[in-house]
Amino acid sequence: MKETRFKDTEIGIIPEDWEVVKLEDKGSLLRGSLNPQMFPQKHFVEYSMPSFDNGCIPEVKEGITMQSGRTCIKSPVLLYNKLNVRQRRIWYIETCPDDSICSMEFLPYVSDKIDLCCLKYFVNTNKVTADFVGMSKGTSNSQKRIAPSDFLEYKIGLPKHKEEQSSIASALTSIDNLISSLDKLIEKKKNIKQGTMQQLLTGKKRLKGFTDSWVEKQLGRIGCTFSGLTGKTKEDFGTGNAKYITFLNVLNNPILKAELFEDVVVREGERQNSCHKGDLFFNTSSETPEEVGICAMLDTEQEYLYLNSFCFGYRLSDENVVPEYLAYYFRSNEGRKLMTVLAQGVTRYNMSKSAFNNAKIKMPTSFMEQKAIAEVLKSMDKEIEAIEIKKAKYESLKQGMMQQLLTGKIRLI
Numbered sequence: 001m002k003e004t005r006f007k008d009t010e011i012g013i014i015p016e017d018w019e020v021v022k023l024e025d026k027g028s029l030l031r032g033s034l035n036p037q038m039f040p041q042k043h044f045v046e047y048s049m050p051s052f053d054n055g056c057i058p059e060v061k062e063g064i065t066m067q068s069g070r071t072c073i074k075s076p077v078l079l080y081n082k083l084n085v086r087q088r089r090i091w092y093i094e095t096c097p098d099d100s101i102c103s104m105e106f107l108p109y110v111s112d113k114i115d116l117c118c119l120k121y122f123v124n125t126n127k128v129t130a131d132f133v134g135m136s137k138g139t140s141n142s143q144k145r146i147a148p149s150d151f152l153e154y155k156i157g158l159p160k161h162k163e164e165q166s167s168i169a170s171a172l173t174s175i176d177n178l179i180s181s182l183d184k185l186i187e188k189k190k191n192i193k194q195g196t197m198q199q200l201l202t203g204k205k206r207l208k209g210f211t212d213s214w215v216e217k218q219l220g221r222i223g224c225t226f227s228g229l230t231g232k233t234k235e236d237f238g239t240g241n242a243k244y245i246t247f248l249n250v251l252n253n254p255i256l257k258a259e260l261f262e263d264v265v266v267r268e269g270e271r272q273n274s275c276h277k278g279d280l281f282f283n284t285s286s287e288t289p290e291e292v293g294i295c296a297m298l299d300t301e302q303e304y305l306y307l308n309s310f311c312f313g314y315r316l317s318d319e320n321v322v323p324e325y326l327a328y329y330f331r332s333n334e335g336r337k338l339m340t341v342l343a344q345g346v347t348r349y350n351m352s353k354s355a356f357n358n359a360k361i362k363m364p365t366s367f368m369e370q371k372a373i374a375e376v377l378k379s380m381d382k383e384i385e386a387i388e389i390k391k392a393k394y395e396s397l398k399q400g401m402m403q404q405l406l407t408g409k410i411r412l413i
Helices: 049-053 116-122 126-135 148-153 162-200 247-252 323-331 333-342 353-358 367-405
Strands: 006-009 012-015 018-022 043-047 059-062 070-072 077-081 090-093 100-103 106-110 155-159 214-218 223-227 237-245 262-264 280-283 295-298 305-307 311-316 360-364
Touching: 012 018, 012 155, 043 049, 049 077, 077 116, 090 116, 100 106, 106 116, 106 148, 116 155, 116 162, 126 148, 155 162, 162 333, 162 367, 223 353, 247 280, 247 295, 280 323, 295 323, 305 311, 311 353, 323 333, 323 360, 323 367, 360 367
Parallel strands: 043 100, 237 305
Antiparallel strands: 006 012, 018 155, 043 059, 070 100, 077 090, 077 106, 214 360, 223 311, 237 262, 280 295, 280 311
16 A cells, blocks of 8 residues: 655645645535425425434425425535534435425535535534534524535545545445444334333233233322432532432433433532432423423432432332333333323423322332343343444544544555
8 A cells, every 4th residue: 555645735735646626616505496286296306404303204294285486406415404503414315216306505516527425424523523613604503504605615635536525425335234234223212112112011922831810009109209409509500429329310211220320519518319220310390291200210329329309219119110111110101191091280280299199100019020120121232332333432443543544644545
């Protein structure tokens, strides 16, 4: 492999045999606009921001259903979302059907001189994103847009030969495909787990060897609730001799582990409720009832550990109830339905501890059946976690590849 020599340019250091190109010198933006409502019965293939967010799957829509103008597109095309560029909605479309249109929030860039799939990766780097963020204008961060003229005038360092561009695109696309396949596998495993929860946690399906009846139990009779931190100011957080479980910890992690906790000052003599292994935690408030009462369980014992003030804790007193079982129950469809019913409000929904304590759930009488159900679901969680770890390794590998390939430090040709 020959040694790559580098040169200093107006945009930074690039390989000697690469070139600095202005995007408008190598391609252009499609300008053909269309009002779909002029063709109410016609079916269009729409490339929109929601369809990008939904796995890059375009939607087929009738013209009458679209209330604003669209841009007609042809392939190949690179769609760059001009609104809030931090979101990095960058969509390379190799082939698209006739009557394809895109949201006017996309900049549809076409070129026969650049490999557009390769360009997708170059404009998705942190540097280019930061530059485009700096160029964006608007009244608020979420409404800032990059102007089409600024996009076209942007300069980037690219391999001179399209063949080398295509080899870079092929290498990065391969690892993207691996990551995408793992995403689909994770989604499939999660759906299987959700179905299993629905069967096991309602008694519709029983594990082998268990035939005892199920019983209805009132939550306030098998455990007690407790409040989170009180009397704290913002200066108490981020440093200190103790740890606390944050609001986002509870929302995002069904099982809580020590590495998730953050620092807080708890002074000697303060009367605060500490947290212990097996405790369950619930958020008390949200803008929608579906997001109230999200449950997390503490799976580790740690001294001087407390709960944020926007959640409450629940500690079992009935030794015949398995906390892991309840944790899975409250994350199941059945448990979520119960929490949604308990959420009260109009513009913001809240769940009181008294309403929670009065609620009843049906569960196995047998401690061993509860434990067996929890073990089955825990095993499924471990399988999903293993795939997520594998995916994270590929994502890290991709970042390393981008750093090397998009700077010319590693050459494929």
